[in-house]
Amino acid sequence: xxxxxxxxxxxxxxxxxxxxxxxxxxxxxxxxxxxxxxxxxxxxxxxxxxxxxxxxxxxxxxxxxxxxxxxxxxxxxxxxxxxxxxxxxxxxxxxxx
Amino acid sequence: xxxxxxxxxxxxxxxxxxxxxxxxxxxxxxxxxxxxxxxxxxxxxxxxxxxxxxxxxxxxxxxxxxxxxxxxxxxxxxxxxxxxxxxxxxxxxxxxxxxxxxxxxxxxxxxxxxxxxxxxxxxxxxxxxxxxxxxxxxxxxxxxxxxxxxxxxxxxxxxxxxxxxxxxxxxxxxxxxxxxxxxxxxxxxxxxxxxxxxxxxxxxxxxxxxxxxxxxxxxxxxxxxxxxxxxxxxxxxxxxxxx
Numbered sequence: 001x002x003x004x005x006x007x008x009x010x011x012x013x014x015x016x017x018x019x020x021x022x023x024x025x026x027x028x029x030x031x032x033x034x035x036x037x038x039x040x041x042x043x044x045x046x047x048x049x050x051x052x053x054x055x056x057x058x059x060x061x062x063x064x065x066x067x068x069x070x071x072x073x074x075x076x077x078x079x080x081x082x083x084x085x086x087x088x089x090x091x092x093x094x095x096x097x
Numbered sequence: 098x099x100x101x102x103x104x105x106x107x108x109x110x111x112x113x114x115x116x117x118x119x120x121x122x123x124x125x126x127x128x129x130x131x132x133x134x135x136x137x138x139x140x141x142x143x144x145x146x147x148x149x150x151x152x153x154x155x156x157x158x159x160x161x162x163x164x165x166x167x168x169x170x171x172x173x174x175x176x177x178x179x180x181x182x183x184x185x186x187x188x189x190x191x192x193x194x195x196x197x198x199x200x201x202x203x204x205x206x207x208x209x210x211x212x213x214x215x216x217x218x219x220x221x222x223x224x225x226x227x228x229x230x231x232x233x234x235x236x237x238x239x240x241x242x243x244x245x246x247x248x249x250x251x252x253x254x255x256x257x258x259x260x261x262x263x264x265x266x267x268x269x270x271x272x273x274x275x276x277x278x279x280x281x282x283x284x285x286x287x288x289x290x291x292x293x294x295x296x297x298x299x300x301x302x303x304x305x306x307x308x309x310x311x312x313x314x315x316x317x318x319x320x321x322x323x324x325x326x327x328x329x330x331x332x333x334x335x336x337x338x339x340x
Contacts, residue, residue: 068336071251075329078244081175082237082322089233090315095155096219097226097304 148211149202155215156199159224163192166232173236175243180235183296187231191222216302223300227307230315234295237318241288244325245281251332252277258339273335280328287321 259266298310
């Protein structure tokens with residue numbers, strides 16, 4: 001009787017332990033996934049696959065284009081300032097000079 | 098609203114105030130002349146006072162413009178340090194000279210002496226005809242130089258991107274890149290050396306000569322602007338194709 005009870009308790013502990021371990025592992029995995037940026041790669045294998053497939057190729061907002069776009073915006077500002085300077089250079093009141 | 102835009106408004110307002118002050122002064126002159134036959138010496142004094150008021154108003158208009166230019170020079174972000182220094186020195190010197198002239202006008206005893214001071218005010222300073230264009234054209238040339246540097250950087254980045262394309266890019270892309278460089282060279286050629294020529298123009302009694310000296314410089318600045326716009330358009334088109 002005592003032995004049968006002991007076996008039952010041991011089995012119950014084993015089941016509970018397995019369930020608990022599974023829960024912890026699931027939690028860790030969920031946390032890991034949540035920590036990834038949106039659209040991010042979730043494993044080294046995925047990263048390798050993405051690199052091979054070209055998924056990381058330059059897009060409209062790639063660093064290379066960002067630098068060019070920023071410089072082109074600066075040029076737009078400079079040309080706007082140039083328009084203003086040229087307009088004022090030729091718009092002085094006369095009053096005899 | 099940037100400093101240079103504020104300068105434009107200040108200049109226009111100053112001119113309006115000066116014109117408004119001049120009209121009553123001229124009216125006083127006419128009135129004084131009519132009354133002179135009756136009151137003699139009193140009318141002469143009124144005429145002198147009117148002449149002084151007009152001359153002082155005209156000097157004040159120039160001083161206001163110079164102070165506005167001073168602020169504009171301090172705030173212009175693309176002026177080179179040497180150009181900023183040259184313009185600041187010119188403006189300070191003119192403010193000092195015209196302030197002294199203003200005091201001299203107040204102490205004149207005859208209308209003809211006041212008229213002579215007004216001639217000095219115009220011929221020796223040429224604030225409106227020369228100093229204003231000097232400041233704004235120098236700023237324009239320095240902005241163009243800065244834009245050329247930025248566009249050259251863009252050209253080099255786009256050239257590096259194009260070199261990685263199969264065959265070094267399409268024929269159209271290669272043509273756009275080449276035109277970008279050509280337009281940049283044209284702009285540099287148009288504006289190169291113009292600031293020193295501009296800053297070397299001196300005031301004087303010959304207004305036409307000053308006009309003639311300024312005219313090709315203004316044209317050069319506008320030519321460079323056209324070239325830079327084309328270069329910018331080339332760069333944007335090429336950038337769009339290399340997404």
